[in-house]
Amino acid sequence: MSGSLLRTDKEIAEIYTRHGKTVYRVCFAYMKNPADAEDAVQETFFRLIRSGPAFDSEEHEKAWLIRTASNVCKNTLRHWWRRRENIDDCHDLPSSDHPEIDDVFQAVLELPAKYKAVIYLYYYEGYSGTEIAGMLKKPQSTVRNQLHEARAILRERLGDDFNEER
Numbered sequence: 001m002s003g004s005l006l007r008t009d010k011e012i013a014e015i016y017t018r019h020g021k022t023v024y025r026v027c028f029a030y031m032k033n034p035a036d037a038e039d040a041v042q043e044t045f046f047r048l049i050r051s052g053p054a055f056d057s058e059e060h061e062k063a064w065l066i067r068t069a070s071n072v073c074k075n076t077l078r079h080w081w082r083r084r085e086n087i088d089d090c091h092d093l094p095s096s097d098h099p100e101i102d103d104v105f106q107a108v109l110e111l112p113a114k115y116k117a118v119i120y121l122y123y124y125e126g127y128s129g130t131e132i133a134g135m136l137k138k139p140q141s142t143v144r145n146q147l148h149e150a151r152a153i154l155r156e157r158l159g160d161d162f163n164e165e166r
Contacts, residue, residue, distance in 0.1 A: 007052055016045060019062050022125060023069045029120045030073035032109055040076060044069040063135045066125075070117055070136070077113075107157050115150035118143055 007015075020041065027040035047068055055061040108119050117136060121127045129147065133140040 007049070012045070012049060015048065015061060015065075018058065019065050020045075022062065023065050025124065026066055026069045026117070026120065027073055029109060029116050030070070030077065030113070036076070040069060040072045043072045043076075047072070063131075066121070067135050067137075074113075104154075104158060107154055110157075111150055111153060115146050115153070118146045119150045119154075122147060 023044055024037055024041050027044070028034070028037040031037045031040055044065060048065065053064060055064065108116065108123075111119060118132055121132045121135065122129070127135070129143045130140055132138075133143045136143070
């Protein structure tokens with residue numbers, strides 16, 4: 001990792017190659033559609049370019065990107081303009097080349113916002129509860145509780161389709 005705050009195009013491209021898919025999946029989990037997820041990914045990497053924090057390791061880099069992507073999505077969803085949009089205006093959007101969403105992932109997307117990130121990071125990215133607590137700046141007990149409550153919701157919605165194994 002470079003200690004310099006200014007990164008070259010090559011360094012940004014390497015970071016994007018390493019973590020672009022993860023950032024997209026985090027954004028998609030919040031935004032629930034490819035176009036908004038792509039916008040959030042773009043804003044996340046723009047913030048990386050603009051602020052250029054120095055990272056201790058690739059894990060620190062990934063954690064910063066996940067945290068930033070999560071904040072970008074939350075801020076976008078809270079914006080006044082989002083409250084004026086009508087979901088019925090979006091039903092004719094063209095389909096994209098993005099991967100299919102299975103029933104389990106669809107159920108995760110339908111979870112309340114406070115559960116979505118912890119479930120995604122735990123099951124899809126493989127982070128421990130302690131690591132998630134550090135990334136999201138929440139107490140470990142809160143993360144454990146949110147995982148427990150989210151699992152109960154998923155178990156109720158999915159029945160036998162829900163497997164708690166990693």
